[in-house]
Amino acid sequence: MTNQNVVVPDTKSGINLPMVRLSGSSIFPATAQKPPTAPGTGGGGCISLSTKKKLLLENLEINGGGGGGARINSWIDSMRASSPTHMKSSSQSLSEQQQQQITLPSAMDNFDQIMEASRGKQIVMFLDYDGTLSPIVDDPDRAFMSKKMRTTVRRLARCFPTAIVSGRCRDKVYKFVRLAELYYAGSHGMDIKGPEKGSKYTKGTEPVICQPASEFLPMIDEVFKELVAKTKLTPGAKVENNKFCVSVHFRCVEEKKWSEVAEAVKSVLKKYPKLRLSQGRKVLEIRPTIKWDKGKALEFLLESLGFANCTDVFPVYIGDDRTDEDAFKVLKEREQGFGILVSKVPKETNASYSLQEPTQVMDFLQRLVDWKKLAFQESRM
Numbered sequence: 200m201t202n203q204n205v206v207v208p209d210t211k212s213g214i215n216l217p218m219v220r221l222s223g224s225s226i227f228p229a230t231a232q233k234p235p236t237a238p239g240t241g242g243g244g245c246i247s248l249s250t251k252k253k254l255l256l257e258n259l260e261i262n263g264g265g266g267g268g269a270r271i272n273s274w275i276d277s278m279r280a281s282s283p284t285h286m287k288s289s290s291q292s293l294s295e296q297q298q299q300q301i302t303l304p305s306a307m308d309n310f311d312q313i314m315e316a317s318r319g320k321q322i323v324m325f326l327d328y329d330g331t332l333s334p335i336v337d338d339p340d341r342a343f344m345s346k347k348m349r350t351t352v353r354r355l356a357r358c359f360p361t362a363i364v365s366g367r368c369r370d371k372v373y374k375f376v377r378l379a380e381l382y383y384a385g386s387h388g389m390d391i392k393g394p395e396k397g398s399k400y401t402k403g404t405e406p407v408i409c410q411p412a413s414e415f416l417p418m419i420d421e422v423f424k425e426l427v428a429k430t431k432l433t434p435g436a437k438v439e440n441n442k443f444c445v446s447v448h449f450r451c452v453e454e455k456k457w458s459e460v461a462e463a464v465k466s467v468l469k470k471y472p473k474l475r476l477s478q479g480r481k482v483l484e485i486r487p488t489i490k491w492d493k494g495k496a497l498e499f500l501l502e503s504l505g506f507a508n509c510t511d512v513f514p515v516y517i518g519d520d521r522t523d524e525d526a527f528k529v530l531k532e533r534e535q536g537f538g539i540l541v542s543k544v545p546k547e548t549n550a551s552y553s554l555q556e557p558t559q560v561m562d563f564l565q566r567l568v569d570w571k572k573l574a575f576q577e578s579r580m
């Protein structure tokens with residue numbers, strides 16, 4: 200098998216780090232995507248990378264089989280790049296990086312325009328969890344969403360079919376959200392389940408279930424244990440079992456010890472060519488090489504809801520992470536609905552609009568609810 204371990208650097212920092220295509224079969228597409236045109240702006244929401252950055256990213260290729268110090272340094276660079284406090288550690292200055300990016304139009308400021316585009320169509324809502332519904336915190340086990348946010352999401356789900364799509368294990372994200380009426384796609388979409396007792400949007404009584412990576416369960420379990428053992432002497436390192444993937448957090452690890460985390464992950468990946476690496480917000484994530492991601496989960500859910508080949512559906516996906524780009528891209532390709540990126544800084548993205556932070560996401564969701572109620576009242580007049 201050709202090497203399939205891939206670094207998918209996150210862009211939380213505002214630095215545009217794309218997914219990397221490796222030799223042989225590629226799991227994720229490379230970044231050579233056409234810059235999207237942001238609705239109503241006439242301008243792009245996404246711009247291409249500088250050659251310099253591309254070269255840096257090519258160096259991030261990880262083959263799991265050696266590479267020594269130079270490769271680990273690439274890992275560390277990539278880990279630094281996912282930290283806003285280290286934006287200047289890349290080969291470009293912050294201003295240079297920002298000059299290359301275009302700020303997306305605000306979903307709040309363009310609310311009417313979005314609603315106009317959805318006219319006559321069924322809105323379906325897809326929400327990422329961490330960084331979208333809950334603020335980013337040091338301890339992943341304490342990433343609670345506010346009561347107010349829960350109430351808003353509950354109201355939203357009464358108006359539109361709503362799914363939570365998260366990198367977390369589905370059970371865990373359910374414990375945070377605690378709304379039985381939603382669809383949940385955990386493990387970056389590899390573990391999907393519909394509402395227990397069906398919902399007004401589904402016909403059957405049996406919940407929708409999809410676990411395309413089930414054969415990887417024993418392997419992921421093994422990898423989780425190995426990573427716990429390998430990182431136990433690194434203060435602050437935390438390994439999270441997300442069922443079909445594993446997260447190795449370094450948010451609370453001193454920067455000079457990041458190489459220990461990278462080495463641990465690298466040495467484990469080397470043994471498992473059927474697993475690959477992606478990178479999020481101060482987290483290294485190990486997942487199966489199957490061609491399944493949040494974009495596929497979105498398509499699966501649309502199909503489950505009976506909208507597979509419909510033109511009158513309007514999916515809205517809100518997310519903040521590099522892994523959410525797979526879903527944004529699907530929407531762009533389908534030319535249906537919009538992706539909304541949660542970010543305070545400009546980033547390379549396939550989303551069409553942006554919201555700044557989870558509190559603004561909440562305001563946007565509430566506005567959608569109010570809009571729906573008004574539209575309903577007007578239809579009865």
Ligand SMILES: O=P(O)(O)OC[C@H]1O[C@H](O[C@H]2O[C@H](CO)[C@@H](O)[C@H](O)[C@H]2O)[C@H](O)[C@@H](O)[C@@H]1O
Pocket residue numbers: 327328329330334335336337338339340342364365366367368439441446448450479480481482484520522
């Ligand atoms: O797809 P998401 O719902 O956004 O999940 C992505 C990862 O989110 C969590 O980690 C991130 O949030 C933590 C809590 O705020 C933070 O401490 C961490 O640094 C972030 O990377 C979650 O713990 C991961 O398992 C998810 O994959």
